[in-house]
Amino acid sequence: MDEKLLDSKATFLSLDLDDRLLRALGNMGLVHPTLVQAKAIPLALAGKDILARAKTGSGKTAAYCLPVLHKILQAKDELSVNSEERKRTRSLILVPTRELAEQVSKYIADLSKFCGKDITAVNIATNAALHIQAPLLAESPDVVVSTPAKILKHLVAKSTSLETLETLVIDEADLVLSFGYEEDIRGILAHLPKIYQSMLMSATLNKGVESLKKLILTKPAILRLEDDKEESSSLVQYVVRCTEEDKFLLAYVILKLKLIAGKCILFVNDIDRSYRLKLFLEQFSIRACVLNSELPLNSRYHIVEEFNRGVYDYIIATDESDKMGEGDTKEDEEEEEEEAVEETEAAEEAKGEEDAEEENTKKSKKLKSKTKKRKRGQDKEYGVSRGIDFKGVAAVINFDFPLSARAYTHRVGRTARGGRRGMSLSFVTKEDAKQKTVQANEEPVFERVAVQQRKQGSEILPYKFDMAQVDGFRYRANDAMRSVTKTSIREARIKEIKQEILNSEKLKAHFEDKPRDLQFLRHDKELHPQQIQPHMRHIPQYLVPKIAGVAHADGVATTPEVGFVPFNKDAKRRKGGRRGGNKKSKSGDPLKNLGKKRR
Template sequence: MATNDTNSHEEERNFEDFGLDSRILRALSKLSFVKPTLVQSHIIPLALSGKDILARARTGSGKTAAYSLPVIQKILKAKENANYDSSSATRALILVPTRELAEQVTKQVNKMLIYCSKKLKIVNVAGNMPVQLQKPMLAEKPDIIVTTPSKIAAHLESQNLDIRDSLETLVIDEADLILSYGYEEDLQKILSYLPNVYQSFLMSATMTKDVESLKKLILRDPVILNLEEDKDELALLTQYCVRCSEIDKFLLIYVILKLRLIKGKCILFVNDIDRSYRLKLFLEQFSIRSCVLNSELPLNSRYHIVEEFNKGIYDYIIATDENELKGEKDEEYETLENSNSEAISKPASESTKSSRRKRDMEYGVSRGIDFVNVSAVINFDFPTTAKSYIHRIGRTARGDKSGMSLSFVVPKELYGQHKAVSCPTTERDEEIYARVEKQQREKGAVIKPYVFDMKQVEGFRYRMGDALKAVTKAAIKEARQKEVKQEILNSERLKSHFEDNPNDLNFLRHDKVLHPARIRPHMKHIPSYLMPKVAYSSVNEQSETSEVGHVYFRGSSSNKHRKGRKSYGQRQKNDPLKTFSAGKSNRIRKRQKTA
């Protein structure tokens, strides 16, 4: 019978307490893993004792290490107890929903194998390479295989791999996505090739009907861990919402990024591919460089884009969240009318021809991918499900680091007023936001309303209008084609040319200008008469919030804290957009008194 476990307060543990191999402990020390996270402290001892586990924990809580460490420990122990000849066998299979996540998991596990890489081998077969070309990799019988369900199912059917007698552990990461991505048939095939007895782990950020289905299908008398966030962890993420029209989203994102009101690296989520290029070209008008990440780009290019972002090569990445293309919905609302669901599932502002372009349906960016040191997540287009919102904001405030999210929500009465920049999913922003707000409230989190004083940013509007006029449909189409063609060339070079020619790194930059035509030099700089007077101090001087890596937004709820503040030192901690005319007003009052 399954037992339930929660995040009850236990004594702090060290990794040494789990009885892990000394080589694993040395690798963890090298990775600066000092103390196990809540998820790791619960899962590792249960996994080592042989239990099947169903674990729910937030994104960024350390789930990968939680299941990887027991898998590595079991295999090392098996190799020590067996003869060398008989120890060559595939003992663990890790299934993930996307190729990006497969690459990430493989890299993280390899880091844990640094001191035992000769004893234990892991391979990733989730890439684009044809099944038959991967056959030699599997012929060596790697100890751990990381892949997507569709790829491993193809290998098993082609008899490139036989794990009936050797598999000891099956891991399904991001289990709530596996079935919603259409892998049900592949899973049924995989299970028919597995031995009768093996240990299973299901890892998920949410508990859904799909997870319940997998639990019944795969797990045997599992331990169920429902590891909710602590209040301290919830405090690391500050959530804000801005209600505005569709065109004002472009105005506000221009002001936010150009005035550097958010410091550090930032992910901007949009809901379709055309939108990602429209936003990128718009920002280019002001010399704000960003890169685009979507399912049309080759797999190697997507790996490289994420790596470059994590290294800090560029600060802004515009990511297309395409979960709605895979049929992901909020469970309690799956019976919505077809007319409503069609508005979500249809990619916005894309022609029929564009819709037919080849996309990687194993692409995923809002789930699982480890974007490093992200200061903020901006939902430029509000997500189409509450589930997607959770995973988007999970890209920041990871580990013990603080972060913030800012979401643009378009009121229904303002939808469709600006058709040139309209997005079909926007029509249901308020409905989805209501679900999100309720969900966050139940968790003890609050989404703070933030109302920009539009009078303070009205001076930037004419520049925003000029920039949008330059971003035509033809410009978007040209940029989209140019990017895909260029990335195909880049991905070919990434295989061998880059190793032989490291100086070509600059050629592979993903934040280069896509469509330089009609970019006017004067748009790069903001005239002094438009610059907020207090913004200089808030951005350049270290305030009490700057250690997070961004300047906190101050919403209407913070007005009461501003009352009675008269000193410059206190005033500079307010939102620059709320107070940028303060310097001018003070000078006028002084002149009046003198007169």
């Protein structure tokens, strides 16, 4: 955790938390609270409603989990061991995605490690059917973690009751609303008691959060602990304008030469695209995990967990936030367009941008209509660009540029977290007559993003590759692309799902019984190993750019016996080499020498 986010003057001991929680915090190596924790925990313990705005990685989860658990322990300490009031559901934590629900549940388990049976928490944001989860809720667990839609189903089915609820927490409140859970939340509120404490945690305070605040909070303490300028200074943002073909070429060069050091997330806009990119990178022995809504929840969670542990360096994540309803609103687009027009001071250019935007929206509608057919097998409560706790991400690559400015913000927020520095690199596709893609022109969305970033005191800088050096890799990239067909993508997609379903079944058993065996489950296996050409695995020495010393450090193509032998050698070297070789071979063959003398 960055020192700027910590309150060095305060300690968790000074917050008057339960000794069992303090012991767990010590076991986790936490001594000083973050700023949001130091401000929010005392207010929560005093029974105040809270609306907290703090950036990602600032410790919001602990800011609400610690007071929730402390209040439960305090209430149970005042009751006798046999009291029936000990079995009550006292807290409900609502999150937008199943992945975030898993992380919150794990964090509560870590905090309640020394609480014995005094804390029981249940995560119902899983794929399990209602009748399977009903017995768990019948035990009246102290804390229920869920998505709004799932808990509402249980309330309607009368599987549980929230009449004894004392604390309601909504994490990532702005995302909960943008995912279309507003009606679900209104339905949940109808089942709650008249008096309870509420906490809303959010990275942004938009109009939706303001309306939720009026609906749920009563005279709340509002904490604004995020400085946009300070956050933007730790994130360096680049953009590359290129063709669709160059996207794959540049991704290959960047990852193979390790031009970006550390862990990296590559975002795409479609599940097919994620497998296309994975199969392409496989040709060069660049292994990456695929993360999308079709994979089972256990597999998705395990992939994130292993990525955080450093098992995998690259994740190809499908950002489906546009399908969840988390796009730019008309008001956002209008505001940003007006500012863009003022800055350009050219009416014709502005008109051209508007026309391009209309064309782009038509194309995005076509994309949505195509993806609707595939939605059946996808998880509606999946989210990857926001909420998931990716740790130690050095860079985010927007392989496909997001479809909204809001999605861009959430994507790049996966790096430069907790005060650390990070980098984002976005590919913006040019108009290309050869490439008939749905996202042929991404400029209108990029312009909105650029305006938004300038408002926050940040700038997206153009990054120019030395294409003279990069072009040497083009024939290899084209060769690899030819083997990535629609049929191979479809087969890879089916194979991956089958493989991960098997992994998911194993994970269910191993999560509790044999946690050490999980390390043997790999999520980055080659999907089509028989199609990989051996010479593509290595970079020949003559192709390695002079500036790419990292490739040498990695041991790639530094030995002459490996790599692809070039066909276009220098004529002088070829002639001299043949003569030298022939002379040596002839001296070893007396019959050939005899024939030469007779001539």
